Structure formats: C-alpha cells, structure tokens
Amino acid sequence: xxxxxxxxxxxxxxxxxxxxxxxxxxxxxxxxxxxxxxxxxxxxxxxxxxxxxxxxxxxxxxxxxxxxxxxxxxxxxxxxxxxxxxxxxxxxxxxxxxxxxxxxxxxxxxxxxxxxxxxxxxxxxxxxxxxxxxxxxxxxxxxxxxxxxxxxxxxxxxxxxxxxxxxxxxxxxxxxxxxxxxxxxxxxxxxxxxxxxxxxxxxxxxxxxxxxxxxxxxxxxxxxxxxxxxxxxxxxxxxxxxxxxxxxxxxxxxxxxxxxxxxxxxxxxxxxxxxxxxxxxxxxxxxxxxxxxxxxxxxxxxxxxxxxxxxxxxxxxxxxxxxxxxxxxxxxxxxxxxxxxxxxxxxxxxxxxxxxxxxxxxxxxxxxxxxxxxxxxxxxxxxxxxxxxxxxxxxxxxxxxxxxxxxxxxxxxxxxxxxxxxxxxxxxxxxxxxxxxxxxxxxxxxxxxxxxxxxxxxxxxxxxxxxxxxxxxxxxxxxxxxxxxxxxxxxxxxxxxxxxxxxxxxxxxxxxxxxxxxxxxxxxxxxxxxxxxxxxxxxxxxxxxxxxxxxxxxxxxxxxxxxxxxxxxxxxxxxxxxxxxxx
RNA sequence: GCCCUGGUAGCUCAGUGGAUAGAGCGUCCGCCUCCUAAGCGGAAGGUCGCAGGUUCAACUCCUGCUCAGGGCACCA
Numbered sequence: 001x002x003x004x005x006x007x008x009x010x011x012x013x014x015x016x017x018x019x020x021x022x023x024x025x026x027x028x029x030x031x032x033x034x035x036x037x038x039x040x041x042x043x044x045x046x047x048x049x050x051x052x053x054x055x056x057x058x059x060x061x062x063x064x065x066x067x068x069x070x071x072x073x074x075x076x077x078x079x080x081x082x083x084x085x086x087x088x089x090x091x092x093x094x095x096x097x098x099x100x101x102x103x104x105x106x107x108x109x110x111x112x113x114x115x116x117x118x119x120x121x122x123x124x125x126x127x128x129x130x131x132x133x134x135x136x137x138x139x140x141x142x143x144x145x146x147x148x149x150x151x152x153x154x155x156x157x158x159x160x161x162x163x164x165x166x167x168x169x170x171x172x173x174x175x176x177x178x179x180x181x182x183x184x185x186x187x188x189x190x191x192x193x194x195x196x197x198x199x200x201x202x203x204x205x206x207x208x209x210x211x212x213x214x215x216x217x218x219x220x221x222x223x224x225x226x227x228x229x230x231x232x233x234x235x236x237x238x239x240x241x242x243x244x245x246x247x248x249x250x251x252x253x254x255x256x257x258x259x260x261x262x263x264x265x266x267x268x269x270x271x272x273x274x275x276x277x278x279x280x281x282x283x284x285x286x287x288x289x290x291x292x293x294x295x296x297x298x299x300x301x302x303x304x305x306x307x308x309x310x311x312x313x314x315x316x317x318x319x320x321x322x323x324x325x326x327x328x329x330x331x332x333x334x335x336x337x338x339x340x341x342x343x344x345x346x347x348x349x350x351x352x353x354x355x356x357x358x359x360x361x362x363x364x365x366x367x368x369x370x371x372x373x374x375x376x377x378x379x380x381x382x383x384x385x386x387x388x389x390x391x392x393x394x395x396x397x398x399x400x401x402x403x404x405x406x407x408x409x410x411x412x413x414x415x416x417x418x419x420x421x422x423x424x425x426x427x428x429x430x431x432x433x434x435x436x437x438x439x440x441x442x443x444x445x446x447x448x449x450x451x452x453x454x455x456x457x458x459x460x461x462x463x464x465x466x467x468x469x470x471x472x473x474x475x476x477x478x479x480x481x482x483x484x485x486x487x488x489x490x491x492x493x494x495x496x497x498x499x500x501x502x503x504x505x506x507x508x509x510x511x512x513x514x515x516x517x518x519x520x521x522x523x524x525x526x527x528x529x530x531x532x533x534x535x536x537x538x539x540x541x542x543x544x545x546x547x548x549x550x551x552x553x554x555x556x557x558x559x560x561x562x563x564x565x566x567x568x569x570x571x572x573x574x575x576x577x578x579x580x581x582x583x
Numbered sequence: 584g585c586c587c588u589g590g591u592a593g594c595u596c597a598g599u600g601g602a603u604a605g606a607g608c609g610u611c612c613g614c615c616u617c618c619u620a621a622g623c624g625g626a627a628g629g630u631c632g633c634a635g636g637u638u639c640a641a642c643u644c645c646u647g648c649u650c651a652g653g654g655c656a657c658c659a
Contacts (some may be wrong), residue, residue, distance in 0.1 A: 472618050
C-alpha cells in the first residue's frame, strides 16, 4: 500500500510540474512516512515543502496542486493538506485490514523480505581469545551479533557467521604455561611460585586437574631452575617469555603441544557450549593457526614485502601503514622473530576477501577502534577494497555491583562470566537487556539490579503479552467457541475500536522495522518495537473483551490478536528470546 | 595532544531534517464478581550540555567549546 501511494505521488508530482510548466533542476526525493499522529492520517509526505524552493511556490499551493493531480487509488479514502504543507493520506479501513490475513497466512515466515537482494555477507563476531571463559563484555557482542545475523537473514541477505579463533601466539603460550605451573603445584610442588601476569583464574586449576585425570605423563621439570626463574626480579613480561621458552624446552615439542591442545580444546569447548546455551551459533570456526600452517601469513608478508610496504627497523619488520592513513607504522614480526597478531589478521582478512563476499562485517569491542586504520590499510596494501569491510564497534558494558564499579580482567581472573550472568538473570532477560540499547552506547549493567528485580525487565512485559494471547485461545477451546482464522477483509470490518486501529497500524510497521534494523545494523529497533507492540496489546486487552457473544466481532478480534501473537513470537525469535505460552 | 562514543524527565534510555520531544523505573491518584494486576488509565516531571551556522523547518546536519567514558604497545 505504501509503495502504491509513493508511486502515485510521484506521478502526481510530475503531472503537477508539467501542468505548471515547471522543470526544477533537482527533483527532491519523493518519500512517504507513517504519520506519527493519527490525526495526520496513515501516511504523510513532505514533498510540497521540499518543492517550495525549486518550484518557487508556497508549499500549500504545491500540496493542493499535487492533490488535484493525484491518480484515483483504490484503498485511499482521502488526502488532506495540513500544517505548513504536509500531504496526509487517509487509507480506507479495508486497505490496512489486509495485514491480518497476510500475517496469518505467512505465519512463521511473515516478516521475510528481499530487501537485502541476496547480498553475500560475512559476519564475524565474538572471536574472543580462547584464554578463558566468556565474560559479560563478550556477551554483549554475542547477543548483538546473533540478533543482527538473524535480522539480516530475514531481510534477504545471505549471511555467513564466523568466529575467529586466536589459537596461536603468545597469549596461548602464556595460557599453556599457566596450566603447567598449576599442574606442578597440584603435584609435588605446592609452594612453587606463579607469575602475576599469567592467567590466574580458577578455571586454569580445573583444566590442570582434568589433565591429571588423563594420566598423560609429562617430562620432569628441573624445579630448582624453574624456581630461580620465577624468583628473578626482571621485567615481568620478559620473565614470562623466559618461562615460556623454558617450558617448551623442558617438555619438548610433542608434550608441549599435547598440553597446549588439551588446554585449548577445554576452553574452546567451554566457549562453544556457553554460546550454544545462549542461543548463539556460528557457521564457521576459523582457526588462526591454520593460516600460519598453510603459509597464508607468510605469503601475505611476502606480498607486502614485494610491494615495498615493509621495512626493517630495530630488528623488527614493520608495515608502512602510515601510507594508508594510519597514524603510525605497525610491527608485523617482532625483534624476537615472533609474528604479531596483526600479521595473521591481515592474512585472515585477505582470506575473507578471497571467499567472495559482497560485504564483510566485523563486530569489535570499542576498545579496538584504533585498530581499524591499520587493518583497512593492510587490505588496501594487498590489493583489496577496504570499503567492502565494515567494522561495527560495540561499546563495553561497565559493570556495577550496586554503586561499586567492577574491574574486569581475564588475566587476573576477576570477572563475572557470561554463564554466571545467564544463570542468575536468565537467558531471555540477558539477551534482551544487551540488545535493548544502541550498540555504540555505553551499557551500565548493575548486577544487583538485574538480578534482584529481574521481573521488572522489559522482556517479561513482551512475553506476558504473548502468554495472555495464548491464554485467550485456551479459554476459547475450553468454552468450545468457534473460530475461523481464514477471515476475509470484509469479515474483519467489525474491528472499529480505536485500540484496534492502533494495533493494526502497529502490525503494519513490523516488516519495515526489520528491514531498517537490518540495513542500519541496529537490532535495538526491534526490541523497542516489540515493547511498543506489547504496550498496544495490553492497552487493548484492558479495554476490550475478546471472547464476546457476537460471533462476528469475536472472530475478527481473535484474528487480530492471533496476528499480534505471531508478530511477537516472530520478533522474539529473531532476538533469540523465547515466547512462552504461559507465565 | 590525537582518535572513537556519548550528554534528551529524578534515574536508565528511545527518537531515520518535519506537525504538541517519548518510554521504562521512581513519585502521586485511580482500576480486578469480568479472557493472567508480571496488566491498564490519569497526574506531576524538559532552556533536548553550551554557543554559533545551514534550512521553509534542527534533539536530528555542520563548526567551535565544554563535560563524561573509552582508545592511542615489538599486548590482545
């Protein structure tokens, strides 16, 4: 209906201009919007005001002219000119009643569109380092990414989701060493020291215990030498590197890898399980190590070298990212010969480009924003188009326990895990809470509040609307009342109450909300929409009885609320939130 | 110093250049013999951080300032 009006408006505008013999150089975009106020009709256009200047006529005169030239349109009741020159369209009742049979016949599929034109999208998100359990900060990216993926899929994009596993590099070595030291402490050396910058979390001890139960023998350590190393008073990071080297040489390549893989496997399994329970799954789990072993990283470096984008300084190999707009050149290979994560990130992004996507989206924590110019620069340097890469930043969640701000650090082990949060607040409320905020907005998450007043969470309000509708249908069955959901538009005309008109208008917005939320990458729009829809429903519920004597009114109302239930259920589904039948 | 976000009701936040700026929580007053009161209605509460500019029209776009959070490693 909206498209039809828009189309006819375009015709009316050109007829009007031709009639007046006007040929403005630049024709403003002809757009139609849903009127915010019911007094302003159903749809409204500001075109007359936009034309005022190019046409050199007062907006109201233009509006009148457009109205006179407007083609006869079925379903359009009348056109009003209002305010400074708005053209307001009032639709015939039957025109917008059509939404109800549309929703009921499409059911679970209602809301799907082809707006995305099947564009192939690679969406990478979470990609937390497998050095410990997911914490509350990762949860936000997980919820945001998965809802966005759902939205884009429904809006007609071809979405592939991916988790990049940093299963190589120094952090992973630190992790393996952390487990080994805990192993030794569990064995015959309970008094052995533990570096302050190794992973302190309790889960490290658990992994060590699990390893013990596998009965895998590791080469004996020279404890005196190790103790001396641990007691050295040198730079903590240098010391840690020495301990890593010591661990490697003591254990030997094979046993070291065994321990390393065991640890990685444990943590990765934990993360996968955690995400699965949170309703987040990925098409691909992409291994960083695979890029190194396949030689992709090395060949990337060769390419950059050949292009003259690399140079050596201070014993390290640098990428000249300043040539591509970065504020500083970046190291790819450190003085000690180890590659930085940036080196494999370049290879990873090149790999993404080579897989032939139309657009590549990365969701990162906001603290990584300084990383954007160097990655885009590197993409340009290897001959790809950085414009195809979109990086969405999700601001961190700041955690409070009451008034107390909590520090979070995976290294120190002081953090609230996503799992803890889910267990205490519930999956539904957690997901909804994360997404009910613009992603670039800081999120103050008060744990005490979220946990103690979980019933105040808006998610229950929406779920409650769904449960109430289900309950009405249960009553209907109990009382053996007739209901035919195949009503025609004419049979729906008993829906004359103002609250009913509001509901119907709210339902018509759903499809557009999905498309806008998907294209703008703003899943929170759906959360707010569902909240509004639930509000409309609760208001309706309080003002009208559905299971009335009059069969015509009853059936029409039941169709309306059934369509509402469908939208709530579809919308919550996209958010990964359940739609319970009773509460 | 440079970069990214944000500043809207007491608090937490929506608001895609349009008509009288909205919601939740909190406060106050009402509504269950009736489909779930985890609900509904009403009231109070605003110089949309400040100052300019663009526009017929600015919370929305631009510039400057200010305040708050974050980022500026041979860490990730």
